[in-house]
Amino acid sequence: MIKSIKGTRDILPDEVGAWHRVEQAAHQLFSRYGYREIRTPIFEETQLFARGIGADTDIVAKEMYTFPDRDEEKTSLTLRPEATAGIVRAVIEHNLYQTDPALKVYALGPMFRRERPQKGRYRQFHQVDVEAFGMERPSIDVEIIQLALDYLRACGLTESQLILNSVGDAKCRPAYVETLRSALRAHKDRLCADCQRRTETNPLRVLDCKVPEDQAIIESLPKISDHLCAECRDHFAEVRRELGLLEIPYELSHRLVRGLDYYTRTTFEVTSAALGAQNSVLGGGRYDGLVRDLGGPDLSGIGFALGMERLVMLIPPGPQESRCDAFLAVLVPRAFDRALLIQHDLREAGVRVLVDHEARGLKSQMKKADKLGARYVAIMGEDELADDVWTVRDMTTSTQERVSDVKLAEYIEEKMRGRDAG
Ligand SMILES: [Zn+2]
Ligand SMILES: [Zn+2]
Structure with missing residues (x-):
């Protein structure tokens, strides 16, 4: 008997109601915020992801489903491991930034990563992805955070916590990265092997390390919040002021960083105790350099992505619906x-x-x-x-x-x- 591939799963008719509910909630809520759906292909040229996600990330280095196109062996194709790169490509290719007076889009659909299978993690998984382009003021950061929280609530997740940080920009981050690197070098022999390597290749990623022995050292490292330039500091202060105005509680974490150069300023994550140990529900932030890096104009971007499998798990199964009247x-x-x-x-x-x-x-x-x-x-x-x-x-x-x-x-x-x- 032929069975489904490891890391994939069937969404059976009895389960699909919960999927419809989170999909409907997305369509209804996102349109209230002015977002429209975009659907991009499941596969793209491999180099789009290498450039859009970063060649030295785990996703690009180890987890992508990449294959030569059948007739044109020179074209390397990849099943999309995330949604942003394809959306940015579409925005550039169709000049949407010139024709759309409020360029806000969202996408729902399957993504593919060859991760080690574990409970609740799939190699074909589904994401909700929300992106806004060409808006630089802090109020869009706050709006997109509010949208994320509203969406989780609409899906029935009542218990959640917002974690917030600013990762600076091209002006202030390079100096911070150097400060971090010299601080790390001082501890080098006491860090795990990965962190020793990251100290040289990408010191920001040390902040992601989960190895228990490294935690005390990591907590003592210089914090990016003390190294922001005036513009980044003002931007972050305004994000926090508006969150306060809208009574959105948050927690600051100087360890919430992203290793890639195009991420700028606001980064955020929502966690929920309802999800147990792997409790991150969604992550997002600003990526002001990405559109330019992918060959487009210098256009700012901000967005978030959320795994639908985990969201669906949280929804209590409704009563089985009747099939006919x-x-x-x-x-x-x-x-x-x-x-x-x-x-x-x-x-x-x-x-x-x-x-x-x-x-x-x-x-x-x-x-x-x-x-x-x-x-x-x-x-x-x-x-x-x-x-x-x-x-x-x-x-x-x-x-x-x-x-x-x-x-x-x-x-x-x-x-x-x-x-x-x-
Ligand atoms: Zn480590
Ligand atoms: Zn800055």
Whole structure:
């Protein structure tokens, strides 16, 4: 038997309701903030991600699904490991920054990374991704944070914590990185092997280290907040002031950094105790250099990404929904044409209706109707056919009525409307 690939999973019909709910919440809420959906291809040229994510990151170095194109071996393709690079490419390719007066977009969909499989982590996983371009003032940082928190709440996550930092910009960060590097060199022999390497290659990433023995040293390192230039300091102060104005609580963490050069100023993360140990729900921030790095104009950007699998896990399973309002039980083959005609009338009227295509006996059809959660079963046997009527059984009251064939659609429609109103 062929099974699904390790790290992938099927979202079965019984589970899909929770997915619809988080998707619907995204469509509804994001449009209130002026965001419109964008859909970019699942695969792109490999170099887009190498440039957009950074060649020395784990994602690009170890986790991408990369393959030569079948006919043009020189073209290397990659299944998208994240959404931002593809969105930025589309923004540049279609000049959206020139035509859209408020360039705010979001995307939903599968991403692919060959990570070590573990609980709740998949190699094909889904993300919600939100991006705003060309807006430099701190108020957009705050708006996007508020959007992220509102979205989590709309999905039913009540317990969450916002963590905030500023990582400076091209003007002030290089000097901080050097300060950090010299501080790290002083401790070099006592750090883990990864951190010893990072001290030389990318000292900011030391701040991400989870090795327990390194924590005391990391806490004692110089903090970027003490090394921001005046502009970055003002920007961050205004972000914090507006968060206060909107009564959005947050915690500062000088360790919330991103190793890539194009990340600037505000970075944030939302965690939730409801998720247990791996408690990060979403992460985001400003990336003012990315559009330019990918060949576009010098356009600022800010956004966040969130893993949908973890969000769906948090949503309590709703009651199993009924599959149909009405079920047509045909007991004589000659009545089947009536069922086909009425079935279509009912569907056009918005009634969910099913018929037993196998036309088994009454008992088995009633059982099936019950399993499908039908509110009404319309039965046509020999007697009914002769009188041109259906026997309609109300499954909740176990009462039944005879309804003429021409009136059946109208009858059920009216009953359904009455019930919906009641
Ligand atoms: Zn370390
Ligand atoms: Zn700065």
